[in-house]
Amino acid sequence: MITEKAPGKLYIAGEYAVVENGYPAVLVALDQFVTCTIKESAREMGQIFSQQYHNNQLLWRRMGDQMVVDKRDNPFSYILSAIKVTEEYARQFERELRIYDLQIDSQLDSQNGRKYGLGSSAAVTVATVKALCRFYNLPVSKDEIFKLAAIAHFEVQGNGSLGDVAASVYGGWISYHSFDRQWLAQQRQYLDIKSLVDLPWPDLQIESLHAPKNLQLLIGWTGKPASTSQLVDKISLFKARQQDDYHRFLEESKACIQRMVEGFHQQDLERIKQEIRYNRDLLKQLGTNSGVDIETPVLNRLCQIAEQFGGAAKTSGAGGGDCGIVAIDQNADFNAVLKSWAKNRIEQLPLNVHFIADIKHRVQQHLPLH
Template sequence: MKAPGKLYIAGEYAVVEAGFPAIIVALNQFVTVTVAESENFGTIDSEQYKETSVNWRRAGDELVFDNRDNPFHYLLSAIRLTETYARACGRELKFYHLSVDSELDSRDGKKFGLGSSAAVTVGTVKALCKFYNLPITKDILFKMAAIAHLDVQGNGSLGDIAASVYGGWIAYHSFDHQWLASKRAEVSLVDLLNMDWPGLSVELLTPPADLRLLIGWTGSPASTSHLVDKVTWAKDKEKQEYRAFLDASRACLDRMIAGFRTGAINVIQRELRVNRKLLQHLSSFSHVSIETVALNSLCAIAEDHGGAAKTSGAGGGDCGIVLIDRHEAVDTLLQDWESEGITTLPLSVHNVMDLV
């Protein structure tokens, strides 16, 4: 089963608050998870982590792992949650060999910031739901993968999960994490998956036909969870500034989403620039480095060539994005990026048609 990677277009940081919007896009680079039934013991391996494959056995319905240290935390969380769902649906648990192959990180270990942990989580839930023949919809897949991912990361909006599940361009509003935590202690997993989650909304967007997305990678990886943690600490000290940032981000994203609905490239580009300024202000009062020197250079070059540009995701490294009219020539832009050590990622938008 495949799950695509993602990139944030706008709305970062504000989207971690319940009900606040972001625009995210799914990309045509994937994590592939396969499951094959086995006897007596199971394995988990990855093309990216050949030296640290995991063997496991069962103690009742619990998975017992032979390796104490492993890089598969999100994957293991997805397994545990999906098997809880399987038991609730009356399935008998089995042994199996589970294999992961990712296109989201390079073969030499470079991380592009395309949401590999989210895609691994989504792909694992999808593969095991198929293996156990479990009832699954995109909404249930999102909720299961969101819970499993949140159990490991502990923060974030889960917008990368939504992009991997629903595909294409989406307007995503995050759910209330505190509500979820309290409900998990009160109701069964099956009931929880079938509830409406406060604040949660996913709208599929149709981009203007002439809108082109360019992606530049700065060569410097960043930790989303650590950056979000730092902003979380800052918002408690700068409550008024943070509240103003949230309100401005919501207004900006509402206008940008309206631009998608009406097919207005100029509106989308204008609001992307507004969102960049908002993130720069957030960086200033939170003392969190969002737009690095390399990302600033990436954006400046794009703006010089008629594109609207900003950081993507938490910033601090990884990727920047450009929205530009298809009629604009981009050869010189890409050459200027290359001269500054910025790598163009030749990716396109992936639309998820079904759960296969």
């Protein structure tokens, strides 16, 4: 029996801009996990089982007379894609494909199945890839696990930056620059998967960051789940209609993240907090300009309360619900934030940063586009 796990994540800053090639974000991996267990099957059939996803809710819409299921919100789609991609990779190492039972256990959703927005689809993809790489005894580094999981995730979701996949693979605090997904989609048609994984990927940069010792991270959950893929789709419409405003947002977000990363390098909590506030303002303006409800009234209240006690707060991820994050000095009275949240029915998620051993401090890959 083989068991592997992958942590959930939260975005600290750089949301929406990071979906564009080469634009950065800061993320953190958290100590709640998706666990994947694999054991060889004695039967002619294998099974995929998850207690959390047993009664999974599927989203669907109409396309003419057709009922179309949105696979991007179905965790089994990510598991199946991870299996397909990893076994394709295993075949290139001349491994014989076997029949097995695969069990998924997730801490990233609440007991009644509500999503917290902790990157469960990325974590289940990474955990499945890691477990299968061990099952087939494949010689993989974190970089190769990231690329396999990124391919599998992207083939289901079709949008997004894959930053959540990077956080699940590398752990801790990371700075992530998204790679060129159009290039990936094109190369996937022509290259075998090992050649694709071995190539440098255009614009990809991943750097581990060391947080100041006095930085306390607080996480509040609004009680309202949100669909990242649908919110990103709506921003894409804004991008098409108001290109100048969108480009200005991208450049200001990039400069903000660069200053924030420098704050990590200098161990300067005040600078990090300043850029969190600046990034919040950028996202609020993006929401106003695009008509997308990024900072909901509950998220606004979450941020206001944190600011009253000296914290710097903003939405995390696509917004529209899910979580807000707060950076606050650990010597401040952050318990007052939590008490005030509770009065306003904002649930604290008592999570800590999760570090993964043997992390490579910097991955930089640049490839000129032809």
